[in-house]
Amino acid sequence: MAATKSISSLLLVDSSSSCFFSPIPRFLTLRIATTTTLRSTTSTLLRRAPSRRSLTSSLAVMFPDNSVLSDVCASGITSVVAVSCLGFWGEIGKRGIFDQKLIRKLVHINIGLVFMLCWPLFSSGRQGALLASLVPGLNIVRMLLLGLGVYQDEGTIKSMSRHGDRRELLKGPLYYALSITSACFFYWKTSPISIAVICNLCAGDGMADIVGRRFGTEKLPYNRNKSVAGSIGMAIAGFLASVGYMYYFASFGYMEGIGWDMILRFLIISVASALVESLPISTDIDDNLTIPLTSALVGTLLF
Incomplete structure:
Protein backbone atom coordinates (compact mmCIF):
# COMPACT_ATOMS: atom_id res chain seq x y z
CA MET A 1 0.00 0.00 0.00
CA ALA A 2 2.82 2.38 0.84
CA ALA A 3 4.55 1.53 -2.43
CA THR A 4 1.38 2.28 -4.39
CA LYS A 5 1.05 5.72 -2.76
CA SER A 6 4.69 6.47 -3.52
CA ILE A 7 4.24 5.67 -7.24
CA SER A 8 0.97 7.62 -7.37
CA SER A 9 2.63 10.67 -5.84
CA LEU A 10 5.15 10.70 -8.68
CA LEU A 11 2.36 10.86 -11.27
CA LEU A 12 0.70 13.88 -9.60
CA VAL A 13 1.54 17.40 -10.65
CA ASP A 14 2.55 19.67 -7.82
CA SER A 15 1.19 23.09 -8.61
CA SER A 16 3.72 24.70 -6.28
CA SER A 17 6.65 23.09 -8.06
CA SER A 18 8.16 23.95 -11.41
CA CYS A 19 8.87 20.26 -12.14
CA PHE A 20 6.25 17.78 -13.25
CA PHE A 21 6.11 14.41 -14.95
CA SER A 22 5.57 14.46 -18.74
CA PRO A 23 4.40 11.35 -20.58
CA ILE A 24 6.54 12.44 -23.66
CA PRO A 25 10.25 11.62 -23.36
CA ARG A 26 12.48 14.69 -23.10
CA PHE A 27 14.59 13.92 -26.21
CA LEU A 28 11.40 13.77 -28.35
CA THR A 29 10.24 17.10 -26.95
CA LEU A 30 13.55 18.72 -27.90
CA ARG A 31 13.43 17.22 -31.42
CA ILE A 32 9.87 18.44 -32.06
CA ALA A 33 10.70 21.93 -30.81
CA THR A 34 13.87 22.10 -32.93
CA THR A 35 12.06 20.92 -36.08
CA THR A 36 9.26 23.46 -35.59
CA THR A 37 11.78 26.27 -35.09
CA LEU A 38 13.73 25.31 -38.23
CA ARG A 39 10.56 25.18 -40.33
CA SER A 40 9.46 28.58 -39.07
CA THR A 41 12.88 30.12 -39.73
CA THR A 42 13.10 28.62 -43.23
CA SER A 43 9.66 29.85 -44.24
CA THR A 44 10.50 33.34 -42.95
CA LEU A 45 13.73 33.44 -44.97
CA LEU A 46 11.96 32.23 -48.10
CA ARG A 47 9.35 34.95 -47.74
CA ARG A 48 12.04 37.62 -47.33
CA ALA A 49 14.47 36.37 -49.97
CA PRO A 50 14.06 38.08 -53.37
CA SER A 51 13.39 35.89 -56.37
CA ARG A 52 16.18 34.90 -58.75
CA ARG A 53 14.54 36.91 -61.51
CA SER A 54 14.46 40.12 -59.44
CA LEU A 55 18.11 39.65 -58.48
CA THR A 56 19.35 39.04 -62.02
CA SER A 57 17.18 41.72 -63.61
CA LYS A 189 12.30 44.03 -73.00
CA THR A 190 10.05 41.41 -71.41
CA SER A 191 8.30 40.67 -74.71
CA PRO A 192 9.79 38.45 -77.44
CA ILE A 193 7.84 40.53 -79.97
CA SER A 194 10.14 43.52 -79.46
CA ILE A 195 13.13 41.25 -80.14
CA ALA A 196 11.55 39.90 -83.32
CA VAL A 197 10.60 43.35 -84.63
CA ILE A 198 14.00 44.98 -84.13
CA CYS A 199 16.14 41.97 -85.11
CA ASN A 200 14.26 41.35 -88.36
CA LEU A 201 14.27 45.06 -89.18
CA CYS A 202 17.95 45.64 -88.39
CA ALA A 203 19.87 42.39 -88.84
CA GLY A 204 17.45 40.78 -91.28
CA ASP A 205 16.78 43.65 -93.67
CA GLY A 206 20.37 44.87 -93.49
CA MET A 207 21.83 41.50 -94.41
CA ALA A 208 19.25 40.99 -97.16
CA ASP A 209 20.72 43.92 -99.07
CA ILE A 210 24.37 43.02 -98.41
CA VAL A 211 23.96 39.34 -99.31
CA GLY A 212 21.69 40.14 -102.24
CA ARG A 213 24.19 42.52 -103.83
CA ARG A 214 27.03 40.04 -103.50
CA PHE A 215 25.36 36.72 -104.26
CA GLY A 216 22.00 37.69 -105.71
CA THR A 217 22.39 36.52 -109.30
CA GLU A 218 19.20 34.45 -109.17
CA LYS A 219 16.17 36.73 -108.96
CA LEU A 220 12.79 35.89 -107.51
CA PRO A 221 10.20 35.02 -110.19
CA TYR A 222 7.56 37.33 -108.69
CA ASN A 223 9.92 40.26 -108.01
CA ARG A 224 12.94 40.82 -110.25
CA ASN A 225 14.26 43.47 -107.85
CA LYS A 226 14.82 40.88 -105.12
CA SER A 227 17.09 37.83 -105.07
CA VAL A 228 16.77 34.35 -103.61
CA ALA A 229 20.08 34.76 -101.75
CA GLY A 230 18.98 38.07 -100.25
CA SER A 231 15.69 36.65 -98.94
CA ILE A 232 17.42 33.59 -97.46
CA GLY A 233 20.11 35.81 -95.92
CA MET A 234 17.45 38.00 -94.34
CA ALA A 235 15.57 35.08 -92.79
CA ILE A 236 18.77 33.55 -91.38
CA ALA A 237 20.20 36.83 -90.04
CA GLY A 238 16.92 37.93 -88.45
CA PHE A 239 16.42 34.51 -86.88
CA LEU A 240 19.96 34.22 -85.47
CA ALA A 241 19.85 37.76 -84.07
CA SER A 242 16.46 37.04 -82.44
CA VAL A 243 17.75 33.88 -80.77
CA GLY A 244 20.89 35.69 -79.61
CA TYR A 245 18.90 38.49 -77.99
CA MET A 246 16.47 35.97 -76.51
CA TYR A 247 19.34 34.44 -74.55
CA TYR A 248 20.79 37.88 -73.82
CA PHE A 249 17.62 39.11 -72.11
CA ALA A 250 17.03 35.73 -70.46
CA SER A 251 20.43 36.07 -68.76
CA PHE A 252 19.05 39.15 -66.97
CA GLY A 253 15.81 37.37 -66.05
CA TYR A 254 13.58 39.31 -68.45
CA MET A 255 12.66 36.40 -70.70
CA GLU A 256 10.91 33.29 -69.39
CA GLY A 257 9.97 30.03 -71.07
CA ILE A 258 12.91 30.05 -73.47
CA GLY A 259 13.58 26.85 -75.36
CA TRP A 260 13.00 25.14 -78.68
CA ASP A 261 9.37 26.22 -78.75
CA MET A 262 10.28 29.90 -78.61
CA ILE A 263 13.15 29.40 -81.06
CA LEU A 264 10.74 27.82 -83.57
CA ARG A 265 8.39 30.80 -83.23
CA PHE A 266 11.25 33.20 -83.93
CA LEU A 267 12.07 31.19 -87.05
CA ILE A 268 8.48 31.44 -88.29
CA ILE A 269 8.45 35.21 -87.73
CA SER A 270 11.76 35.68 -89.56
CA VAL A 271 10.62 33.59 -92.53
CA ALA A 272 7.32 35.48 -92.70
CA SER A 273 9.14 38.83 -92.57
CA ALA A 274 11.52 37.73 -95.33
CA LEU A 275 8.60 36.65 -97.52
CA VAL A 276 6.82 39.98 -97.08
CA GLU A 277 10.07 41.87 -97.72
CA SER A 278 10.45 40.00 -101.01
CA LEU A 279 7.04 41.12 -102.28
CA PRO A 280 6.73 44.13 -104.64
CA ILE A 281 4.57 45.89 -102.03
CA SER A 282 7.61 46.32 -99.77
CA THR A 283 9.30 48.32 -102.53
CA ASP A 284 6.19 50.41 -103.18
CA ILE A 285 5.60 51.23 -99.52
CA ASP A 286 8.86 50.80 -97.57
CA ASP A 287 10.36 47.71 -96.01
CA ASN A 288 11.14 49.72 -92.88
CA LEU A 289 7.37 49.66 -92.35
CA THR A 290 6.33 46.30 -93.80
CA ILE A 291 8.96 44.25 -91.92
CA PRO A 292 8.17 45.61 -88.41
CA LEU A 293 4.42 45.35 -89.04
CA THR A 294 4.75 41.75 -90.22
CA SER A 295 6.99 40.81 -87.28
CA ALA A 296 4.61 42.42 -84.79
CA LEU A 297 1.51 40.84 -86.33
CA VAL A 298 2.92 37.31 -86.60
CA GLY A 299 4.57 37.69 -83.19
CA THR A 300 1.23 38.66 -81.63
CA LEU A 301 -0.36 35.53 -83.12
CA LEU A 302 2.45 33.24 -81.93
CA PHE A 303 3.26 34.74 -78.54
Whole structure:
Protein backbone atom coordinates (compact mmCIF):
# COMPACT_ATOMS: atom_id res chain seq x y z
CA MET A 1 0.00 0.00 0.00
CA ALA A 2 2.82 2.38 0.84
CA ALA A 3 4.55 1.53 -2.43
CA THR A 4 1.38 2.28 -4.39
CA LYS A 5 1.05 5.72 -2.76
CA SER A 6 4.69 6.47 -3.52
CA ILE A 7 4.24 5.67 -7.24
CA SER A 8 0.97 7.62 -7.37
CA SER A 9 2.63 10.67 -5.84
CA LEU A 10 5.15 10.70 -8.68
CA LEU A 11 2.36 10.86 -11.27
CA LEU A 12 0.70 13.88 -9.60
CA VAL A 13 1.54 17.40 -10.65
CA ASP A 14 2.55 19.67 -7.82
CA SER A 15 1.19 23.09 -8.61
CA SER A 16 3.72 24.70 -6.28
CA SER A 17 6.65 23.09 -8.06
CA SER A 18 8.16 23.95 -11.41
CA CYS A 19 8.87 20.26 -12.14
CA PHE A 20 6.25 17.78 -13.25
CA PHE A 21 6.11 14.41 -14.95
CA SER A 22 5.57 14.46 -18.74
CA PRO A 23 4.40 11.35 -20.58
CA ILE A 24 6.54 12.44 -23.66
CA PRO A 25 10.25 11.62 -23.36
CA ARG A 26 12.48 14.69 -23.10
CA PHE A 27 14.59 13.92 -26.21
CA LEU A 28 11.40 13.77 -28.35
CA THR A 29 10.24 17.10 -26.95
CA LEU A 30 13.55 18.72 -27.90
CA ARG A 31 13.43 17.22 -31.42
CA ILE A 32 9.87 18.44 -32.06
CA ALA A 33 10.70 21.93 -30.81
CA THR A 34 13.87 22.10 -32.93
CA THR A 35 12.06 20.92 -36.08
CA THR A 36 9.26 23.46 -35.59
CA THR A 37 11.78 26.27 -35.09
CA LEU A 38 13.73 25.31 -38.23
CA ARG A 39 10.56 25.18 -40.33
CA SER A 40 9.46 28.58 -39.07
CA THR A 41 12.88 30.12 -39.73
CA THR A 42 13.10 28.62 -43.23
CA SER A 43 9.66 29.85 -44.24
CA THR A 44 10.50 33.34 -42.95
CA LEU A 45 13.73 33.44 -44.97
CA LEU A 46 11.96 32.23 -48.10
CA ARG A 47 9.35 34.95 -47.74
CA ARG A 48 12.04 37.62 -47.33
CA ALA A 49 14.47 36.37 -49.97
CA PRO A 50 14.06 38.08 -53.37
CA SER A 51 13.39 35.89 -56.37
CA ARG A 52 16.18 34.90 -58.75
CA ARG A 53 14.54 36.91 -61.51
CA SER A 54 14.46 40.12 -59.44
CA LEU A 55 18.11 39.65 -58.48
CA THR A 56 19.35 39.04 -62.02
CA SER A 57 17.18 41.72 -63.61
CA SER A 58 18.55 44.37 -61.23
CA LEU A 59 22.20 43.55 -61.95
CA ALA A 60 22.52 46.08 -64.78
CA VAL A 61 20.33 48.76 -63.18
CA MET A 62 22.58 51.45 -61.75
CA PHE A 63 20.39 52.57 -58.82
CA PRO A 64 17.91 49.78 -57.92
CA ASP A 65 16.51 51.81 -55.01
CA ASN A 66 15.80 54.88 -57.17
CA SER A 67 14.27 53.87 -60.49
CA VAL A 68 13.77 57.45 -61.72
CA LEU A 69 17.42 58.41 -61.25
CA SER A 70 18.53 55.07 -62.68
CA ASP A 71 16.38 55.41 -65.82
CA VAL A 72 17.46 59.01 -66.39
CA CYS A 73 21.13 58.01 -66.17
CA ALA A 74 20.48 55.00 -68.42
CA SER A 75 18.81 57.26 -70.97
CA GLY A 76 21.82 59.56 -70.95
CA ILE A 77 24.28 56.70 -71.40
CA THR A 78 22.21 55.18 -74.21
CA SER A 79 21.99 58.55 -75.96
CA VAL A 80 25.77 58.92 -75.82
CA VAL A 81 26.20 55.41 -77.24
CA ALA A 82 23.71 56.08 -80.05
CA VAL A 83 25.25 59.44 -80.97
CA SER A 84 28.72 57.89 -80.90
CA CYS A 85 27.62 55.13 -83.28
CA LEU A 86 26.05 57.62 -85.67
CA GLY A 87 29.11 59.86 -85.44
CA PHE A 88 31.42 56.93 -86.16
CA TRP A 89 29.55 55.88 -89.31
CA GLY A 90 29.14 59.51 -90.33
CA GLU A 91 32.90 59.98 -90.19
CA ILE A 92 33.37 56.78 -92.21
CA GLY A 93 30.95 58.18 -94.77
CA LYS A 94 32.81 61.50 -94.99
CA ARG A 95 36.15 59.80 -95.55
CA GLY A 96 34.74 57.49 -98.20
CA ILE A 97 36.36 54.41 -96.65
CA PHE A 98 33.48 52.14 -97.65
CA ASP A 99 30.91 52.27 -100.40
CA GLN A 100 28.00 54.54 -99.44
CA LYS A 101 25.41 51.78 -99.91
CA LEU A 102 27.38 49.44 -97.65
CA ILE A 103 27.74 52.13 -94.97
CA ARG A 104 24.02 52.81 -95.08
CA LYS A 105 23.25 49.14 -94.44
CA LEU A 106 25.89 48.85 -91.71
CA VAL A 107 24.24 51.80 -89.96
CA HIS A 108 20.88 50.08 -90.50
CA ILE A 109 22.15 46.91 -88.80
CA ASN A 110 24.21 48.56 -86.07
CA ILE A 111 22.04 51.29 -84.55
CA GLY A 112 18.98 49.28 -83.54
CA LEU A 113 20.92 46.30 -82.21
CA VAL A 114 23.30 48.46 -80.16
CA PHE A 115 20.33 50.37 -78.76
CA MET A 116 18.73 47.11 -77.66
CA LEU A 117 21.94 46.09 -75.88
CA CYS A 118 21.38 49.03 -73.51
CA TRP A 119 17.87 48.00 -72.43
CA PRO A 120 18.96 46.11 -69.27
CA LEU A 121 20.17 49.46 -67.89
CA PHE A 122 16.52 50.56 -67.59
CA SER A 123 13.84 49.44 -65.15
CA SER A 124 11.26 46.93 -66.35
CA GLY A 125 8.09 49.02 -66.03
CA ARG A 126 6.42 51.65 -68.20
CA GLN A 127 8.75 54.33 -66.88
CA GLY A 128 11.80 52.47 -68.17
CA ALA A 129 10.15 51.86 -71.54
CA LEU A 130 9.22 55.54 -71.88
CA LEU A 131 12.67 56.89 -71.06
CA ALA A 132 14.35 54.29 -73.28
CA SER A 133 12.07 55.10 -76.22
CA LEU A 134 13.04 58.77 -75.94
CA VAL A 135 16.44 57.90 -77.41
CA PRO A 136 15.16 56.75 -80.84
CA GLY A 137 12.31 59.23 -80.41
CA LEU A 138 14.81 62.09 -80.46
CA ASN A 139 16.27 60.56 -83.60
CA ILE A 140 12.85 60.95 -85.21
CA VAL A 141 13.09 64.68 -84.57
CA ARG A 142 16.64 64.66 -85.91
CA MET A 143 15.57 62.95 -89.15
CA LEU A 144 12.81 65.52 -89.59
CA LEU A 145 15.17 68.45 -89.06
CA LEU A 146 17.79 67.03 -91.43
CA GLY A 147 15.26 65.98 -94.04
CA LEU A 148 13.57 69.37 -94.03
CA GLY A 149 16.91 71.17 -94.24
CA VAL A 150 16.58 72.94 -90.91
CA TYR A 151 20.20 72.06 -90.19
CA GLN A 152 22.97 70.31 -92.12
CA ASP A 153 25.02 67.22 -91.30
CA GLU A 154 26.70 65.94 -94.43
CA GLY A 155 28.14 62.82 -92.79
CA THR A 156 24.80 61.66 -91.40
CA ILE A 157 22.98 62.37 -94.65
CA LYS A 158 25.53 60.36 -96.64
CA SER A 159 25.53 57.44 -94.22
CA MET A 160 21.72 57.17 -94.07
CA SER A 161 20.58 57.97 -97.63
CA ARG A 162 20.88 56.12 -100.94
CA HIS A 163 21.93 59.04 -103.11
CA GLY A 164 23.01 61.71 -100.62
CA ASP A 165 19.69 63.55 -100.83
CA ARG A 166 18.55 64.91 -97.47
CA ARG A 167 14.88 64.36 -98.40
CA GLU A 168 15.46 60.61 -98.35
CA LEU A 169 15.72 60.84 -94.57
CA LEU A 170 11.99 61.61 -94.46
CA LYS A 171 11.21 58.11 -95.73
CA GLY A 172 13.24 54.99 -94.84
CA PRO A 173 15.37 56.40 -91.97
CA LEU A 174 12.33 58.10 -90.44
CA TYR A 175 10.25 54.91 -90.64
CA TYR A 176 13.18 53.00 -89.17
CA ALA A 177 13.32 55.27 -86.11
CA LEU A 178 9.52 55.15 -85.74
CA SER A 179 9.50 51.35 -85.81
CA ILE A 180 12.22 50.98 -83.18
CA THR A 181 10.59 53.58 -80.94
CA SER A 182 7.22 51.81 -81.17
CA ALA A 183 8.71 48.36 -80.48
CA CYS A 184 10.56 49.73 -77.46
CA PHE A 185 7.59 51.56 -75.95
CA PHE A 186 4.74 49.14 -76.64
CA TYR A 187 6.49 45.76 -76.17
CA TRP A 188 9.67 46.49 -74.19
CA LYS A 189 12.30 44.03 -73.00
CA THR A 190 10.05 41.41 -71.41
CA SER A 191 8.30 40.67 -74.71
CA PRO A 192 9.79 38.45 -77.44
CA ILE A 193 7.84 40.53 -79.97
CA SER A 194 10.14 43.52 -79.46
CA ILE A 195 13.13 41.25 -80.14
CA ALA A 196 11.55 39.90 -83.32
CA VAL A 197 10.60 43.35 -84.63
CA ILE A 198 14.00 44.98 -84.13
CA CYS A 199 16.14 41.97 -85.11
CA ASN A 200 14.26 41.35 -88.36
CA LEU A 201 14.27 45.06 -89.18
CA CYS A 202 17.95 45.64 -88.39
CA ALA A 203 19.87 42.39 -88.84
CA GLY A 204 17.45 40.78 -91.28
CA ASP A 205 16.78 43.65 -93.67
CA GLY A 206 20.37 44.87 -93.49
CA MET A 207 21.83 41.50 -94.41
CA ALA A 208 19.25 40.99 -97.16
CA ASP A 209 20.72 43.92 -99.07
CA ILE A 210 24.37 43.02 -98.41
CA VAL A 211 23.96 39.34 -99.31
CA GLY A 212 21.69 40.14 -102.24
CA ARG A 213 24.19 42.52 -103.83
CA ARG A 214 27.03 40.04 -103.50
CA PHE A 215 25.36 36.72 -104.26
CA GLY A 216 22.00 37.69 -105.71
CA THR A 217 22.39 36.52 -109.30
CA GLU A 218 19.20 34.45 -109.17
CA LYS A 219 16.17 36.73 -108.96
CA LEU A 220 12.79 35.89 -107.51
CA PRO A 221 10.20 35.02 -110.19
CA TYR A 222 7.56 37.33 -108.69
CA ASN A 223 9.92 40.26 -108.01
CA ARG A 224 12.94 40.82 -110.25
CA ASN A 225 14.26 43.47 -107.85
CA LYS A 226 14.82 40.88 -105.12
CA SER A 227 17.09 37.83 -105.07
CA VAL A 228 16.77 34.35 -103.61
CA ALA A 229 20.08 34.76 -101.75
CA GLY A 230 18.98 38.07 -100.25
CA SER A 231 15.69 36.65 -98.94
CA ILE A 232 17.42 33.59 -97.46
CA GLY A 233 20.11 35.81 -95.92
CA MET A 234 17.45 38.00 -94.34
CA ALA A 235 15.57 35.08 -92.79
CA ILE A 236 18.77 33.55 -91.38
CA ALA A 237 20.20 36.83 -90.04
CA GLY A 238 16.92 37.93 -88.45
CA PHE A 239 16.42 34.51 -86.88
CA LEU A 240 19.96 34.22 -85.47
CA ALA A 241 19.85 37.76 -84.07
CA SER A 242 16.46 37.04 -82.44
CA VAL A 243 17.75 33.88 -80.77
CA GLY A 244 20.89 35.69 -79.61
CA TYR A 245 18.90 38.49 -77.99
CA MET A 246 16.47 35.97 -76.51
CA TYR A 247 19.34 34.44 -74.55
CA TYR A 248 20.79 37.88 -73.82
CA PHE A 249 17.62 39.11 -72.11
CA ALA A 250 17.03 35.73 -70.46
CA SER A 251 20.43 36.07 -68.76
CA PHE A 252 19.05 39.15 -66.97
CA GLY A 253 15.81 37.37 -66.05
CA TYR A 254 13.58 39.31 -68.45
CA MET A 255 12.66 36.40 -70.70
CA GLU A 256 10.91 33.29 -69.39
CA GLY A 257 9.97 30.03 -71.07
CA ILE A 258 12.91 30.05 -73.47
CA GLY A 259 13.58 26.85 -75.36
CA TRP A 260 13.00 25.14 -78.68
CA ASP A 261 9.37 26.22 -78.75
CA MET A 262 10.28 29.90 -78.61
CA ILE A 263 13.15 29.40 -81.06
CA LEU A 264 10.74 27.82 -83.57
CA ARG A 265 8.39 30.80 -83.23
CA PHE A 266 11.25 33.20 -83.93
CA LEU A 267 12.07 31.19 -87.05
CA ILE A 268 8.48 31.44 -88.29
CA ILE A 269 8.45 35.21 -87.73
CA SER A 270 11.76 35.68 -89.56
CA VAL A 271 10.62 33.59 -92.53
CA ALA A 272 7.32 35.48 -92.70
CA SER A 273 9.14 38.83 -92.57
CA ALA A 274 11.52 37.73 -95.33
CA LEU A 275 8.60 36.65 -97.52
CA VAL A 276 6.82 39.98 -97.08
CA GLU A 277 10.07 41.87 -97.72
CA SER A 278 10.45 40.00 -101.01
CA LEU A 279 7.04 41.12 -102.28
CA PRO A 280 6.73 44.13 -104.64
CA ILE A 281 4.57 45.89 -102.03
CA SER A 282 7.61 46.32 -99.77
CA THR A 283 9.30 48.32 -102.53
CA ASP A 284 6.19 50.41 -103.18
CA ILE A 285 5.60 51.23 -99.52
CA ASP A 286 8.86 50.80 -97.57
CA ASP A 287 10.36 47.71 -96.01
CA ASN A 288 11.14 49.72 -92.88
CA LEU A 289 7.37 49.66 -92.35
CA THR A 290 6.33 46.30 -93.80
CA ILE A 291 8.96 44.25 -91.92
CA PRO A 292 8.17 45.61 -88.41
CA LEU A 293 4.42 45.35 -89.04
CA THR A 294 4.75 41.75 -90.22
CA SER A 295 6.99 40.81 -87.28
CA ALA A 296 4.61 42.42 -84.79
CA LEU A 297 1.51 40.84 -86.33
CA VAL A 298 2.92 37.31 -86.60
CA GLY A 299 4.57 37.69 -83.19
CA THR A 300 1.23 38.66 -81.63
CA LEU A 301 -0.36 35.53 -83.12
CA LEU A 302 2.45 33.24 -81.93
CA PHE A 303 3.26 34.74 -78.54
